[in-house]
Amino acid sequence: MEWLQQLINGISLGSIYALIALGYTMVYGIIKLINFAHGDVFMVGAFVGFYAIKGWGLGFFPALLFSMAFCAVFGVLIERIAYKRLRNATRIAALITAIGMSLLIEYGVIYARGAQPEAYPDNVLPSTSFNLFGAQISSQSLFILSVSVGLMIILQFIVHRTKIGKAMRAVSHDMDAARLMGINVDRTISYTFAIGSALAGAAGVIFGVYYTKIEPLMGIIPGLKAFVAAVLGGIGIIPGAMVGGLILGVVESVVSAMGFSLWRDAAAFIILILILIFRPSGIFGKNTREKV
Amino acid sequence: MKKKLASVFMASTIFAGVLAGCAGGAKESSGGGNSDTIKLGINLELSGNVASYGESMSKGIEMAVDEINKNGGVDGKKFDVVKVDNKSEAAEATNGIIKLTSQDKVTAVIGAATSGNTVAQAQIANDTKTVLIAPGGTSPTVTVDEKGKVRPFVFRTSFIDPFQGTVAANFALDTLKIKDAAIFADNSSDYAKGLSDAFKETFEAAGGKIAAEEAYVAKDTDFRATLTRIKAKNPSFIFIPGYYEEVGLIVKQARELGIDVPLVGADGWDSPKLVDLAGAEALNNTYLINHYSSEDPDEKVQNFVSAFKEKNNGEAPNAFNALGYDTVYFLADAVKRAGSTDSSKIQAELAKTKDLSLVTGVVTIDENHHPIKTATILEYVDGKQVFNTKVNP
Structure with a gap:
């Protein structure tokens, strides 16, 4: 039952990618900016959760919520300070600012606390593993999977059933028309950053609990992988990010399972290249013709 | 005044240095230094x-x-x-x-x-x-x-580093009486490569079988897929030459996947951070090689x-x-x-x-x-390093 085990490994990994990818995709959908600082918001979330658990003795859920709230505020601050004034600038200017922001956060954290890694305490979640058709499933990974799925369902609800979700969809469709309809575009963009960053914060805490080790540069690779996942699903499309994340996680596990563990990171980027060549709009994207 | 003092001091040290140099030179020429x-x-x-x-x-x-x-x-x-x-x-x-x-x-x-x-x-x-x-x-x-x-x-x-691989192989063969092992090595360090080559050579020369040989790259955090693959080969021993940052996660994830065989590493494991990362319980039945242990009962x-x-x-x-x-x-x-x-x-x-x-x-x-x-083998017991045995080359 090795393959069942590998599938479970892949889905657990993929659900973390999916949570991060959602933030990428939402921000891209609304202001067409690839927010490279997003992976670092994920890292900040992991550290906030760590200090909440270790320093204040909070349990998993309070720490998760606190980290999400902290990251939501942090994400809005990034947007207000760095991106808002570039809204009418060229896209390349905003992209470079995002990379600068990413480095600033990474090295700011190193400056504040040093580069040494930290280990999440292992008693945050009960960890028993049970046997399903010969595959070992730890209660932690099930828990993590259900928290991720729960957050995605809440997100779908917000986007499709609430007023602010409607505003987001409107702004993403046509910013000028939305403004003419009386939608407060700036506030909607801030909400988008808040929700995306909160999901990254949640992913950070979940990552910490599942993988134990956190360090200031931990956001780089998961951030890039989540970007690949977002492009794979079709950037700007919310269900696409979830599916893209899960597919990427499973593909990475399968690559390792076949004995090419050293090629695992390469596999993710090969997928990115193939998608950009053959289906640039992603799995869920429609080929829209540019209107003249 | 201070400056003057300092320069006097400097001059005298230099002078003394020159004198000492002369004296040393004189001794050298008279045949290999002062005899007592x-x-x-x-x-x-x-x-x-x-x-x-x-x-x-x-x-x-x-x-x-x-x-x-x-x-x-x-x-x-x-x-x-x-x-x-x-x-x-x-x-x-x-x-x-x-x-x-x-x-x-x-x-x-x-x-x-x-x-x-x-x-x-x-x-x-x-x-x-x-x-x-x-x-x-x-x-x-x-x-x-x-x-x-x-x-x-x-x-x-x-x-030397590769020698630890030889020690690990002898420990597996002689002390644990194991004939089939897996290697899971850090592919990005010469240290780990040297160790795993030496381990393989000694282990195979003594009739042991390498059931699986896998690698990872430093800074990886997810080893579950590769560990699952190793588990399917059913080795009775896994040699993990690497540094504690990754090893801690490997040990934790291996135990979660139900791999309960002995895990063995070298001096790259030796850090208190390893216990934080892996958890004391997961580290039971793991061993590391080191130069010496203060708990060694040897009289010397x-x-x-x-x-x-x-x-x-x-x-x-x-x-x-x-x-x-x-x-x-x-x-x-x-x-x-x-x-x-x-x-x-x-x-x-x-x-x-x-x-x-x-x-x-x-x-x-x-x-x-x-x-x-001789190398010393330490065993982790509830998060503490305990002297286990000594292995002669």
């Missing part, structure tokens, strides 16, 4: 980023020198120690040995604690025909240059431990203390057999060292100046 002292240079990391290694070794060296001098020295010759601080920098290490060989005219130099800072001194040691002994450099390049040629005047007390070790504790307010000596201590005895043994303080004679005797019993094990020097010596 052995001038010993110490070139260690006493400040800088690895200062803790250097300081520990220095403590061990001083203790050994005091002991030998108190007991009448080596054939009546007492050690006279000159210390320099290389500030944990290669350039300073080179400056240090230049000072020791040209100004202080030492017979032998002990240092440095790390491989890089020792290699920085090797050229000078060979050119000036001064014996250089590294207490702690575990890289093979310390005593063998990049062309594979032995550096004649350079020796070491610690075992226990004598050393109690003498050290007496001198250092009850603090138990670590591996670096022990290596520093042993280095002096290693040198003293060769001086005794050479019956002279002539560097070339001591060099020849050091190379012939055989079955010398030291705190960190019984040492025999091979043709590459690598010690073939």
Whole structure:
């Protein structure tokens, strides 16, 4: 039952990618900016959760919520300070600012606390593993999977059933028309950053609990992988990010399972290249013709 | 006024230095130094980023020198120690040995604690025909240059990295009685590659079977897929040469996947962070190789431990203390057999060292100046390192 085990490994990994990818995709959908600082918001979330658990003795859920709230505020601050004034600038200017922001956060954290890694305490979640058709499933990974799925369902609800979700969809469709309809575009963009960053914060805490080790540069690779996942699903499309994340996680596990563990990171980027060549709009994207 | 004082002081030191230089030169020409002292240079990391290694070794060296001098020295010759601080920098290490060989005219130099800072001194040691002994450099390049040629005047007390792979294989075969093993190595470090090659060679030569050979890259965090693959091959032992940051996660994830066989690693595991990362429970039934353990019941070790504790307010000596201590005895043994303080004679005797019993094990020097010596196996029991056994090569 090795393959069942590998599938479970892949889905657990993929659900973390999916949570991060959602933030990428939402921000891209609304202001067409690839927010490279997003992976670092994920890292900040992991550290906030760590200090909440270790320093204040909070349990998993309070720490998760606190980290999400902290990251939501942090994400809005990034947007207000760095991106808002570039809204009418060229896209390349905003992209470079995002990379600068990413480095600033990474090295700011190193400056504040040093580069040494930290280990999440292992008693945050009960960890028993049970046997399903010969595959070992730890209660932690099930828990993590259900928290991720729960957050995605809440997100779908917000986007499709609430007023602010409607505003987001409107702004993403046509910013000028939305403004003419009386939608407060700036506030909607801030909400988008808040929700995306909160999901990254949640992913950070979940990552910490599942993988134990956190360090200031931990956001780089998961951030890039989540970007690949977002492009794979079709950037700007919310269900696409979830599916893209899960597919990427499973593909990475399968690559390792076949004995090419050293090629695992390469596999993710090969997928990115193939998608950009053959289906640039992603799995869920429609080929829209540019209107003249 | 202050300035004037300082310049007077400077002038007098320089003058004294010149005098000392003359005196040393005079002795040298009259045949290999003063006959009742052995001038010993110490070139260690006493400040800088690895200062803790250097300081520990220095403590061990001083203790050994005091002991030998108190007991009448080596054939009546007492050690006279000159210390320099290389500030944990290669350039300073080179400056240090230049000072020791040209100004202080030492017979032998002990240092440095790390491989890089020792290699920085090797050229000078060979050119000036001064014996250089590294207490702690575990890289093979310390005593063998990049062309594979032995550096004649350079020796070491610690075992080399790949040797730990041999020890791990012998431990699996002889102590655990295991015939099929898996290797899960860090593919991005020469250290881990050297260890896994040596392990494979020894293990297969003795009839063992390598069931799976997998690799990872430093900074990875998810090892579950590869571990699942290893698990499917059902090895009864997994050798994991690597550093504690990844090893901690590997051990934790392996136990979660239900891999309960012994996991074995080398000195790269040795950090308190490993216990934080893996968790005390997951570390049960794992072993690591190290130079020495203060819990070793061997009489020689226990004598050393109690003498050290007496001198250092009850603090138990670590591996670096022990290596520093042993280095002096290693040198003293060769001086005794050479019956002279002539560097070339001591060099020849050091190379012939055989079955010398030291705190960190019984040492025999091979043709590459690598010690073939006993290694200590420590076992993790509830997050604490406990002495398990000693493995002879």
